[in-house]
Amino acid sequence: MKRLYAGIIWVWLSALAICGAAPLSTLHAIRGLSNQDVAQEPFVAFEATVAFIDNTLHNLNLQDGSDGIFVRIQQDEPLEPGDRVLVEGHLEPSFLPFLVATRIVVLHHGLLPAPLPVTFDDLVRTRIVSARVKLCGRIRSANLVNSTTMASGRLEMQVDGGYADVEVESHDLAAMRALVDSDVEVTGIAARKFDSKMQQTGVRLRVSSLADIRVLNSAPTDPWALPASPLGFIITAYHIHDLSSRLRVQGTLTYFDPGVGAVLQSGRQSLWIETDSTDPLRIGNMAEAIGFPDVHDGHLALTHTELRDSGASSSVVPFAAHWNELAEWARNRPSGLSFDLVSTEGRVVSLVRAADQDEYVLDSEGKLFSAIYHHPVPPLPVPAFRAVPEGSLVRVTGICMPTDSQPYNGEVHFNILLRTPADVALIGGPPFWSMKNLVAAVALLTAVLMLIGTWAWMLERRIRRQTAALAYIERRRRSILEDINAMQPLADIVEMITGIVTFQLHGAPCWCTIAGGATLGNRPRKCDGMRVVERAIPARSGGKLGSLHVAFPASARPLRDEEEALSMGAGLVAVAIESRRLYTDLLHRSEFDQLTEIYNRFSLDMQLDATITSARERGSVFALIYVDLDNFKLVNDRHGHQIGDLYLREAAVRMKDQLRPSDQLARLGGDEFAALVTNVRNRSEVEEVAERLERTLAEPFVFGQIRLSGSASTGIALYPEDATAKDGLLHHADRAMYATKATRPRLSKAG
Numbered sequence: 001m002k003r004l005y006a007g008i009i010w011v012w013l014s015a016l017a018i019c020g021a022a023p024l025s026t027l028h029a030i031r032g033l034s035n036q037d038v039a040q041e042p043f044v045a046f047e048a049t050v051a052f053i054d055n056t057l058h059n060l061n062l063q064d065g066s067d068g069i070f071v072r073i074q075q076d077e078p079l080e081p082g083d084r085v086l087v088e089g090h091l092e093p094s095f096l097p098f099l100v101a102t103r104i105v106v107l108h109h110g111l112l113p114a115p116l117p118v119t120f121d122d123l124v125r126t127r128i129v130s131a132r133v134k135l136c137g138r139i140r141s142a143n144l145v146n147s148t149t150m151a152s153g154r155l156e157m158q159v160d161g162g163y164a165d166v167e168v169e170s171h172d173l174a175a176m177r178a179l180v181d182s183d184v185e186v187t188g189i190a191a192r193k194f195d196s197k198m199q200q201t202g203v204r205l206r207v208s209s210l211a212d213i214r215v216l217n218s219a220p221t222d223p224w225a226l227p228a229s230p231l232g233f234i235i236t237a238y239h240i241h242d243l244s245s246r247l248r249v250q251g252t253l254t255y256f257d258p259g260v261g262a263v264l265q266s267g268r269q270s271l272w273i274e275t276d277s278t279d280p281l282r283i284g285n286m287a288e289a290i291g292f293p294d295v296h297d298g299h300l301a302l303t304h305t306e307l308r309d310s311g312a313s314s315s316v317v318p319f320a321a322h323w324n325e326l327a328e329w330a331r332n333r334p335s336g337l338s339f340d341l342v343s344t345e346g347r348v349v350s351l352v353r354a355a356d357q358d359e360y361v362l363d364s365e366g367k368l369f370s371a372i373y374h375h376p377v378p379p380l381p382v383p384a385f386r387a388v389p390e391g392s393l394v395r396v397t398g399i400c401m402p403t404d405s406q407p408y409n410g411e412v413h414f415n416i417l418l419r420t421p422a423d424v425a426l427i428g429g430p431p432f433w434s435m436k437n438l439v440a441a442v443a444l445l446t447a448v449l450m451l452i453g454t455w456a457w458m459l460e461r462r463i464r465r466q467t468a469a470l471a472y473i474e475r476r477r478r479s480i481l482e483d484i485n486a487m488q489p490l491a492d493i494v495e496m497i498t499g500i501v502t503f504q505l506h507g508a509p510c511w512c513t514i515a516g517g518a519t520l521g522n523r524p525r526k527c528d529g530m531r532v533v534e535r536a537i538p539a540r541s542g543g544k545l546g547s548l549h550v551a552f553p554a555s556a557r558p559l560r561d562e563e564e565a566l567s568m569g570a571g572l573v574a575v576a577i578e579s580r581r582l583y584t585d586l587l588h589r590s591e592f593d594q595l596t597e598i599y600n601r602f603s604l605d606m607q608l609d610a611t612i613t614s615a616r617e618r619g620s621v622f623a624l625i626y627v628d629l630d631n632f633k634l635v636n637d638r639h640g641h642q643i644g645d646l647y648l649r650e651a652a653v654r655m656k657d658q659l660r661p662s663d664q665l666a667r668l669g670g671d672e673f674a675a676l677v678t679n680v681r682n683r684s685e686v687e688e689v690a691e692r693l694e695r696t697l698a699e700p701f702v703f704g705q706i707r708l709s710g711s712a713s714t715g716i717a718l719y720p721e722d723a724t725a726k727d728g729l730l731h732h733a734d735r736a737m738y739a740t741k742a743t744r745p746r747l748s749k750a751g
Contacts, residue, residue, distance in 0.1 A: 027064040035093035045088040049113055050079050051132050052189045061130045061189045063113045068130030070098040077104055082112045095194045115187045120161030123190055123203040133190045138183050142176035165204035175210055181219035187212045195299040196402055196412055197336040244292045252314045253287040254341040255399045257374050263339050263399050265316050270339040272296055275305040283419055286310040318343040318397050323364035326400050327412050343397040353385050371396040373418040386421040391430025397423045442579055449571040453477055456564045476500045484576050493576045494520045501569040512573055514546040529554050535566035537573050545577050593667040596652035604666035604674055608726050615719055623686040624729045625675040626715040626737035632671035646703050654696040683718050690714040713741035
């Protein structure tokens with residue numbers, strides 16, 4: 001059967017050749033293609049030998065002669081190194097083009113390709129790609145790594161010309177560390193390290209096991225037996241022989257921080273420049289730099305650099321991008337957006353002016369990032385702070401600076417480096433009715449109370465002339481406000497407030513009774529015979545939050561400071577209580593769907609990540625059930641959105657009643673729900689839960705005079721049988737749900 005299939009493929013390739021097409025039927029021809037050549041994902045079919053397999057990440061390396069290629073497979077294939085295979089699939093662009101295999105046929109089993117002796121220059125110049133090679137060097141470090149993008153062990157090897165990472169499928173940390181300072185010969189697959197702009201930043205070898213590492217000369221001494229060196233003198237052991245060549249690059253200067261760094265951009269390529277230069281350079285002019293290539297936080301950079309301004313204007317138009325385009329490495333542009341001049345929009349969450357920089361924390365579709373302006377070095381004056389109301393919609397323009405050197409772990413965190421304060425442009429003010437404005441209202445109330453407190457402080461100083469006591473009171477009040485903003489425990493804050501009132505009233509015991517809550521502070525055991533002064537703590541929206549009490553001896557004359565102290569204390573308690581309630585409400589809104597009061601998609605994503613981690617540690621099984629309400633659009637169209645909302649709430653209540661307390665029900669949006677079912681043994685248990693959900697939704701929905709017939713379609717994804725990652729589980733359950741929906745007849749009406 002395999003020979004028959006191989007024959008069909010070769011007949012098909014021959015037919016294409018007769019028709020004038022140019023089929024890619026050899027690995028050597030494929031290796032000559034560039035990313036531009038494979039932009040249309042051409043179909044290929046060729047013979048090669050399996051040189052390396054990684055079933056954990058569903059990839060392998062194929063080799064024919066000295067040519068190799070990285071291959072992504074759809075699922076685990078029953079292959080072994082040395083198998084001669086016929087593979088077909090399509091090419092996709094990356095640092096170098098790679099193959100996505102759609103079918104693999106084993107022709108026969110043979111020998112592994114002989115490893116090619118290579119040098120560091122052979123690897124770093126991509127003369128040999130994805131082929132078995134043999135490299136000699138000295139092991140400098142050995143560690144285990146926890147990443148879904150590489151093997152479980154990593155050795156750093158010093159070779160003639162640089163360093164190479166050796167990724168080995170082994171968890172034997174002791175055996176790997178025994179190789180430190182040994183001269184070895186490593187046999188593995190030649191691979192590359194590259195950054196979020198798809199630029200090569202180093203070389204690595206993929207090794208199947210420690211057996212592929214042959215010790216040439218063992219370490220002369222045990223590294224742990226070395227004499228201890230003083231911490232301040234370790235530079236005495238530093239020695240390097242650097243033969244890197246100086247380079248000259250040109251481009252438009254899009255960013256310059258004197259004495260720190262700059263960015264040159266040319267078309268879709270941009271480069272971070274490390275420099276000590278403080279010469280006056282004009283952003284937007286053509287410039288050139290001379291320096292040495294290096295890697296800066298996992299990205300290519302030019303170091304030990306001199307810069308020179310040409311004086312010719314050459315502006316770069318900022319690339320307008322959304323948050324996801326900036327965070328997803330190299331998926332929206334062939335070279336990524338790191339270090340490019342970009343512009344993006346977001347709402348201001350907070351503003352911070354520090355001694356050396358201004359920072360604007362922005363929210364874009366629920367994702368946070370910062371826009372940062374570094375102050376010029378003195379004696380240059382610092383521009384005025386560009387204050388923007390919190391909640392305002394702004395457009396920021398600057399350099400996209402990634403903060404994660406591993407772009408393959410998912411979304412890349414980034415900041416925007418502003419060139420001037422004018423790079424922050426106000427587009428729109430904050431929405432009138434929003435959570436941000438409620439926070440602003442609390443902040444305003446806090447400011448008012450601070451003004452009242454300051455006025456009371458000034459009045460008390462003028463009357464009583466007790467500077468030391470007033471300074472202590474002010475420090476305590478400021479500390480209380482900071483603790484309120486930092487969301488410290490409410491009981492601790494209230495006890496601090498009662499303490500400051502006691503100090504201001506010369507030791508009179510003070511306590512606070514919170515409405516429906518505890519009594520906090522220093523309440524005397526017996527108040528009989530004492531003069532107790534009570535002050536209500538009003539809520540901003542009306543009502544009473546509690547009351548503040550102070551007890552004096554019955555014979556003591558009323559103090560002139562009583563009203564001021566109680567007013568200040570009650571105001572601080574009000575701010576503390578309402579800030580805590582507002583924070584709790586904000587937290588609830590971020591985790592729960594506002595219509596159905598069940599968890600939202602954000603909460604499901606968080607819980608799904610935690611459940612996957614727990615299942616991996618315990619070796620347990622869980623399931624994800626997608627639920628889609630059939631013909632929900634007809635309910636809205638015929639009965640209006642009010643009935644539609646009632647329908648969704650009732651559906652959520654019914655489904656929640658069918659789940660255990662340990663399970664989680666979430667609304668993904670619209671009429672789509674998902675149930676995370678933990679602690680299951682097999683698929684039949686999950687199918688039973690899905691059937692219960694469908695049955696409970698099949699019962700009629702009655703809203704007054706309106707009677708609706710309901711139904712739902714479900715889809716199941718079982719961990720780890722269907723997928724082991726979050727995205728895979730969500731995708732599998734979604735496809736299963738749509739497969740179920742496709743098999744059901746459509747209803748002509750709702751109700």
